[in-house]
Amino acid sequence: MAEERGRRPGNPQTRELILAAAIASFVSRGYPGTTIRGVAREAAVDPALVMHFFGNKDGLFDAAIKKSMPVALLAESFEGDEDHLAERLVTRYLELWESPSHGPTLAAVLHSASATPAAADLLKELMREELLTPLAGRLSHDHPEIRGLLAASQLIGVAMMRYILKVDPLASMPAHLVAATVTPAIQRYLTGELSLEEITGAATAR
Amino acid sequence: MAEERGRRPGNPQTRELILAAAIASFVSRGYPGTTIRGVAREAAVDPALVMHFFGNKDGLFDAAIKKSMPVALLAESFEGDEDHLAERLVTRYLELWESPSHGPTLAAVLHSASATPAAADLLKELMREELLTPLAGRLSHDHPEIRGLLAASQLIGVAMMRYILKVDPLASMPAHLVAATVTPAIQRYLTGELSLEEITGAATAR
Numbered sequence: 390m391a392e393e394r395g396r397r398p399g400n401p402q403t404r405e406l407i408l409a410a411a412i413a414s415f416v417s418r419g420y421p422g423t424t425i426r427g428v429a430r431e432a433a434v435d436p437a438l439v440m441h442f443f444g445n446k447d448g449l450f451d452a453a454i455k456k457s458m459p460v461a462l463l464a465e466s467f468e469g470d471e472d473h474l475a476e477r478l479v480t481r482y483l484e485l486w487e488s489p490s491h492g493p494t495l496a497a498v499l500h501s502a503s504a505t506p507a508a509a510d511l512l513k514e515l516m517r518e519e520l521l522t523p524l525a526g527r528l529s530h531d532h533p534e535i536r537g538l539l540a541a542s543q544l545i546g547v548a549m550m551r552y553i554l555k556v557d558p559l560a561s562m563p564a565h566l567v568a569a570t571v572t573p574a575i576q577r578y579l580t581g582e583l584s585l586e587e588i589t590g591a592a593t594a595r
Numbered sequence: 596m597a598e599e600r601g602r603r604p605g606n607p608q609t610r611e612l613i614l615a616a617a618i619a620s621f622v623s624r625g626y627p628g629t630t631i632r633g634v635a636r637e638a639a640v641d642p643a644l645v646m647h648f649f650g651n652k653d654g655l656f657d658a659a660i661k662k663s664m665p666v667a668l669l670a671e672s673f674e675g676d677e678d679h680l681a682e683r684l685v686t687r688y689l690e691l692w693e694s695p696s697h698g699p700t701l702a703a704v705l706h707s708a709s710a711t712p713a714a715a716d717l718l719k720e721l722m723r724e725e726l727l728t729p730l731a732g733r734l735s736h737d738h739p740e741i742r743g744l745l746a747a748s749q750l751i752g753v754a755m756m757r758y759i760l761k762v763d764p765l766a767s768m769p770a771h772l773v774a775a776t777v778t779p780a781i782q783r784y785l786t787g788e789l790s791l792e793e794i795t796g797a798a799t800a801r
Contacts, residue, residue: 502760503759504710509761535765538764539777544752550744553709554715554719556719585776588764
């Protein structure tokens with residue numbers, strides 16, 4: 390590759406260039422359709438350099454979702470009083486899905502995670518570290534991890550129906566009405582009475 | 596194919612044989628990994644015969660999910676009083692996902708639908724005809740289609756977290772506790788106050 394001569398392999402700009410190509414590929418071709426070789430071609434670098442930076446395809450996917458998933462923007466909504474936590478969380482979550490810059494990334498990651506176990510594991514790890522653990526840390530009621538997961542299950546379900554499967558009328562309803570209907574359900578998961586007394590620690594101790 | 600000589604092409608048993616091979620393939624290889632040729636090989640018939648019965652891969656997937664998805668078993672839970680509809684629905688839904696005969700099929704269909712737009716369209720059509728429309732028909736409150744979809748969004752979200760992504764502690768909690776926590780949210784969607792007055796028919800008239 391004569392045109393690569395001036396570029397120092399291994400420098401940070403090259404890494405960013407590869408990562409941008411990887412994100413574009415995961416978004417447009419999904420996890421199964423993305424290859425180290427294809428990303429290298431897009432970034433105009435040698436495949437060995439992609440492996441040097443990211444190890445393998447899983448490493449590349451992991452770096453791509455960490456770079457592109459708006460987890461920090463979502464986690465910002467955790468700040469504030471607990472009684473309006475669901476309202477802030479749902480509003481921000483729907484804003485991110487509706488945003489032209491974040492929506493396609495979220496869809497690509499959810500697609501990849503439901504289609505590929507390796508991608509599911511990477512998404513779970515990111516969700517746990519960056520979202521579920523910080524969220525649980527802000528909840529003052531019993532079984533905060535289960536509460537956070539129940540909230541997440543409703544949020545993921547709305548995204549599946551509205552943005553992935555695109556089922557009408559849920560897909561075409563204004564976002565603020567979707568938020569108004571699901572917020573009370575999510576607030577109940579976060580701070581309401583959930584009849585979880587039966588769980589003594591067997592499940593949560595894992 | 597000399598061993599096929601005694602089998603009459605086009606008879607119903609041959610169709611069932613092909614369909615069984617197709618279901619097995621969609622469950623084990625997913626939608627992208629399933630081919631007309633591969634299914635024909637598994638069923639020991641000519642690929643032309645698969646096309647004769649099912650037209651193309653979408654037709655095969657459509658027939659496979661109609662044959663294997665336990666929609667009738669789920670729809671049975673709609674029968675009975677509206678005040679306990681969510682309880683019956685959630686209990687039956689989790690029973691189906693936990694069942695060794697239906698769980699893998701449900702997972703395969705949800706995988707396929709989140710990974711492939713064509714599969715998503717077929718699942719949506721089946722959901723609408725066999726589940727959402729009959730469910731909405733049993734609801735006595737305003738905006739029954741939206742109510743049914745919101746309930747479906749929570750059910751799909753639970754399946755994603757518990758059976759597809761398998762996030763603990765939600766994945767390892769006893770099913771009856773999961774049911775106890777999500778049932779009130781779903782009952783609210785079906786029969787509660789949802790602040791949907793703003794929707795005048797613009798979204799529901801589609």
